Amino acid sequence: MSPASPHGEHFAEVVVVRHGETSWNASRVIQGQMDPELNETGRKQTIMLARRLSKEAMPAAVYSSDLKRAAETAKTIAAACDVSNLVFDQALRERHMGDLHGQKFDDAVKSKPEAYKAFSSGDRNQEIPGGGESLGQLSERCVSCLNAIAAKHKGERVIVVSHGATIEEICRHADPTSSARRGIPNTSISVIHISADSRHWILEKVGDAAHLNVNKDGFLQSAFGGDGASA
Numbered sequence: 001m002s003p004a005s006p007h008g009e010h011f012a013e014v015v016v017v018r019h020g021e022t023s024w025n026a027s028r029v030i031q032g033q034m035d036p037e038l039n040e041t042g043r044k045q046t047i048m049l050a051r052r053l054s055k056e057a058m059p060a061a062v063y064s065s066d067l068k069r070a071a072e073t074a075k076t077i078a079a080a081c082d083v084s085n086l087v088f089d090q091a092l093r094e095r096h097m098g099d100l101h102g103q104k105f106d107d108a109v110k111s112k113p114e115a116y117k118a119f120s121s122g123d124r125n126q127e128i129p130g131g132g133e134s135l136g137q138l139s140e141r142c143v144s145c146l147n148a149i150a151a152k153h154k155g156e157r158v159i160v161v162s163h164g165a166t167i168e169e170i171c172r173h174a175d176p177t178s179s180a181r182r183g184i185p186n187t188s189i190s191v192i193h194i195s196a197d198s199r200h201w202i203l204e205k206v207g208d209a210a211h212l213n214v215n216k217d218g219f220l221q222s223a224f225g226g227d228g229a230s231a
Contacts, residue, residue, distance in 0.1 A: 032097030094163035098132025
């Protein structure tokens, strides 16, 4: 059997998917590691995503954040692709947003000024007050997780379901020049090829949501923000 990745048998093809929309996404409320479920729009998006993935190469496994919005997305994908190997991992969770959890993104600058300042500082070592993660901590967590997944699946294709800011960090690690920031719509697909041996990452695709037809299906524009804060 030919390896899933065109880069050879030592690479895993990792298809990274953002969860479907929640009501908090639509209202621009910062979710972080809070745990709202998908809304009806999100469930429709997830069905369309699963239909697309079911027509592509068979994945060996589906890995997912254990938060409800990701877990439901992953379960729908696994069922459509007839995959029994479904693994939930806290390392794939969204960035911990500390005191910004539950705040409306547009109001946070006034309601939680110190936390918002830390979030928007651009300093990758800056933690968010209230137990929030720095970007560096988030990157270390999710990159380590994907390296471990790749080591288990050399030559195979796997699907990983995660969150906006987490996926931005994954894409940034694969290609520091990536335009992933604000480009990770709900249920979008990003593809990374990872060598388990050298830990070399190759970014093939970012934020592909071709399976969604905004005009026809009437999805909210806010579902396509990928701002990394309300993910």
